[in-house]
Amino acid sequence: MADDKKLTTRADDFSAWYNEVVLRAELADYSPVKGSMVIRPNGYGIWERMQRALDDMFKATGHQNAYFPLLIPESFLKKEAQHVEGFAPEVAVVTHGGGKKLEEPLIIRPTSETIIYHMFAKWVQSYRDLPLLINQWANVVRWEMRTRLFLRTLEFLWQEGHTAHATHDEAEEETRRMLGVYRDFMENWMAMPVITGLKTESEKFAGALRTYSCEAMMQDNKALQAGTSHNLGQNFAKAFELKFQTEKGDEAFAWNTSWGVSTRMVGGLVMTHGDDNGLRVPPRLAPIEVVIVPIWKADEERVRMVEAAHNLRNELVAWTGRGATDRLRVHIDARVGIKPGAKYYEWELRGIPLRLELGPKDLEKQSVFSARRDTREKAAIPMAGVAASVAALLERIQNDMFAAAKARQEANSIRTAMTYEKFKEIMAGDGAFVYAGWNGDPAVEARVKEETKATIRCIPDAEFRSAVAPATCMVTGEPAKFEVIWAKAY
RNA sequence: CGGGGCGUAGCGUAGCCCGGUAUCGCGCCUGCUUUGGGAGCAGGAGGUCGCCGGUUCGAAUCCGGCCGCCCCGACCA
Structure with missing residues (x-):
């Protein structure tokens, strides 16, 4: 008789282990619709504590909650060129309602920039109306090809912050501030160390000027993008005519930011702290301590x-x-x-x-x-x-869990001089976060992804960079423009 | 959508090759005894064998079709 009380071990099959922990700890269960899941009380309890902690932090930084609708006119999505290109393939569309075909199809929000900035445009007239600092807790739908419990499901829960500012610099400051809030939450509540940094052009949010992210290392050495904060520039403001009158009396487009974290963090929690006996929840997030x-x-x-x-x-x-x-x-x-x-x-x-x-x-x-x-x-x-x-x-447990996760992250980060050959071996083997030079060319990024499945997770912020910056590009040997972190990702 | 695997009780499975109405474990219910690292005994409930069709006296089993799910890949928070 097989001992079905034992979990598959992480070493045997990390992916099977993850699924077993989620199901057997009763965090979530598969729902009848492929790719979507039911969040059970044990999982939802953790999410509720996450929500509470984050919500307090958002309020403390001056944000207010609001709620925007699930259904958005299809035409809205098309108003920002990059945005539609990025999201159109994964959008669910409602074509019928009340037994009749709709004149204009409605999309189910994959994210709410379009409807929110449409509304902001009605609400903002003067520089005195800025900054406008709004957050919403909501569900969104993205029709993904391949799904995994918590990490990628058709529907997920998240919060999305949306703000409007008078200047680029203010928006940039807000973008960075909220990235910092996320980091604070992930490290001090989830006990999950993260690396903050800038996304490359190919990885940034569709419609953003710049995207920053928090990247966490899971126990299989893959990266999990745990939260993103976008400086949207004036892209959406221009698409939705979000204009205001300046102090001097002329007209200007607002500068926007958006930022979000989702129930994906619950998956990150499992893969950061779980062991072969199951889940380990840091005390601050545990519904039962x-x-x-x-x-x-x-x-x-x-x-x-x-x-x-x-x-x-x-x-x-x-x-x-x-x-x-x-x-x-x-x-x-x-x-x-x-x-x-x-x-x-x-x-x-x-x-x-x-x-x-x-x-x-x-x-x-x-x-x-x-x-x-x-x-x-x-x-x-x-x-x-x-x-x-x-x-x-309990406080010691919280701190020790963070220290252990941090030590694991560092032990599996490689900062020594790297050749592309050696890099390929690492990615074909146990994987790692590899800090290396990059010439800034998207073609190099694409080639590495093609050949190794690894991507640039971010251009890390100063505090995470190596003491001596790499001088040359790992792939081409040309002078390096940036030090970047390469890893396979979820 | 490509590759792989799998659909039999709530869960995990045997049976399928070689046709005769379904096996075992866990869980569940009742009772008694138990309780310092996954309890024992006794009794009990629970099944359109994924769906549709075909072959056959007879199909979980053979044949055809369909559907669904999981894993790996392309795509993505």
Whole structure:
């Protein structure tokens, strides 16, 4: 009999492992429509925490939420040349409604630039109306050929920020600011280190002047573009006549930015932190941070232990050391008829950061037995001051998870002098983030993609660049214009 | 759309070559005993064998057609 309780290991088949974790941790399930998925409570709970954290950050940087409709006139998409070229192939079109053929087909938004800037044009008259800083939480549809749970589905949830500014520099500042917000979130909440940088022309958003991204390294050494921030220049403003009167009295087109992150981040979380026992969720994003498993033998003992578990939870939840509203999120697993070991496996699969076992021996010693999900380290925690100890441990787990992911990213980054031959070997093998010189020629980029499947993930921001900039292009040997990061990507 | 794999109970599967109404495990329900790393025993429920057609006395099995899903590729957050 095959032991179907064990997950496929990451080393055996990373892709199969990923699917198994997502399905068995009950993050998501396949829906009847090919390529789309149902996000189950365990997955949605993580997304809700992501939303809350990001939403707070957006508000703190002056943005307001609004909501724009799902359906957009088809003609809108065609108003910006690059935009239509980029999105037309993957747009779903509604041709019938109310039992009749529509005069003008409607598209289901693949992103909302067109309708949002159409509306902005109505709302903005004066420089006094700027900047306009809007975010929306929404679903979008992109008809992808090949889909994967969370990473690429026909429909996905995201937020898209859209702003209008009076000057290029203000828009650029906003673009960079929101990229920084994303990085902050990914590193401090997801415990997922990222590299920020500029996308090349061939990888930038359709219709943007410049696209910046956060690139994260998954455990198979492939890159995940986890978030993008675009300086749209005046491209959409011109297409949608988003004009304003300047202080001097003349007319000018606004400068726009857009930026987004999606439920794809949940997939990134799995591939950054998961191990062969399942998911590992960083405490700050875990809907349940602590699971208490009471242990008993006789029935009388069960009553006592479950009561002790409730007392423990009450003490943990009552603790306000993280602030009055940020209480410890604690669950008691008092299910009868399931042995403790089975419960441990289940909560480990689901990635709950900390398990507390509470049995007669612990009660006697006035302590509780803890097991960290990330390191599987176990230790007794004294009951006296248990809430503060647990909170401190959770914080340590959060930090250690980030440090471990960061160390892995660095261990699999290559900054030494690189020949194209050696590069091909690396990409055919384990893969890596390869920092190398590039002459700036899109033809070189296309050739490397063709030959190795690797692409330029970004031209990294200054802090990520090598101490000594590469002098020559890895492929042609010509003088390098940029240091870039090459990797295979999701 | 190209390549590969697969459709049999909620999940994973055997049976198919060589036709006789479906096997096993997990899960689920009931009861009892259990509970410090995936419990044991007993009983029980659950199936248009992906769909349509053909061959045959008889099809999960043979033949033809169709559909769907997963993985790899082209395309993409």
